[in-house]
Amino acid sequence: DAGVIQSPRHEVTEMGQEVTLRCKPISGHDYLFWYRQTMMRGLELLIYFNNNVPIDDSGMPEDRFSAKMPNASFSTLKIQPSEPRDSAVYFCASSLAGGVVEKLFFGSGTQLSVL
Amino acid sequence: GQNIDQPTEMTATEGAIVQINCTYQTSGFNGLFWYQQHAGEAPTFLSYNVLDGLEEKGRFSSFLSRSKGYSYLLLKELQMKDSASYLCAVNTNAGKSTFGDGTTLTVKP
Numbered sequence: 001d002a003g004v005i006q007s008p009r010h011e012v013t014e015m016g017q018e019v020t021l022r023c024k025p026i027s028g029h030d031y032l033f034w035y036r037q038t039m040m041r042g043l044e045l046l047i048y049f050n051n052n053v054p055i056d057d058s059g060m061p062e063d064r065f066s067a068k069m070p071n072a073s074f075s076t077l078k079i080q081p082s083e084p085r086d087s088a089v090y091f092c093a094s095s096l097a098g099g100v101v102e103k104l105f106f107g108s109g110t111q112l113s114v115l
Numbered sequence: 116g117q118n119i120d121q122p123t124e125m126t127a128t129e130g131a132i133v134q135i136n137c138t139y140q141t142s143g144f145n146g147l148f149w150y151q152q153h154a155g156e157a158p159t160f161l162s163y164n165v166l167d168g169l170e171e172k173g174r175f176s177s178f179l180s181r182s183k184g185y186s187y188l189l190l191k192e193l194q195m196k197d198s199a200s201y202l203c204a205v206n207t208n209a210g211k212s213t214f215g216d217g218t219t220l221t222v223k224p
Contacts (some may be wrong), residue, residue: 003179035214044214104148105152107157108157
């Protein structure tokens, strides 16, 4: 299995631009999570899906952030408009519910820099 | 909400043993996980505890006391490659994990 795949690995954009981050979870996993990691705030859960349905988006910082999961093999996290304080590493992770251990498998992350 | 505390930094010597503590306050506890994260990389799963007691997995062991809201990760026979950040994560509702800020471990020769 290729693991969780995220794209792009790096994104540099200017303030005000739209940013779209992409994620392909591990095949067969039914939970998908978006996390953001910064030095100041650590690893924060933004939103998670179960069977493509958003379950908890309470971690989404504000209306500029949105996430979708149109099917079991693809999810996007969009920021519009982007701001310098959005600069962080964004991780996508997936897991399989009902397993003995509901551990998370993380993608390699997207390093976002908003200038 | 959840409150998860772990030390910010620790230093240990190659070949030694180090214990990284984690305390938490939460409702609906469903398990405690430890992840390792090397600089510039994604977190990877190390160990987990659902019931009280010690779980051993090679050089790594993890302990849990649910009544005390306490866990630790024990690393034995430290190697230079063990220098990394170690994240404690509490799982509450099915599939949702909340992370502590991580403990940066530096292993010195």
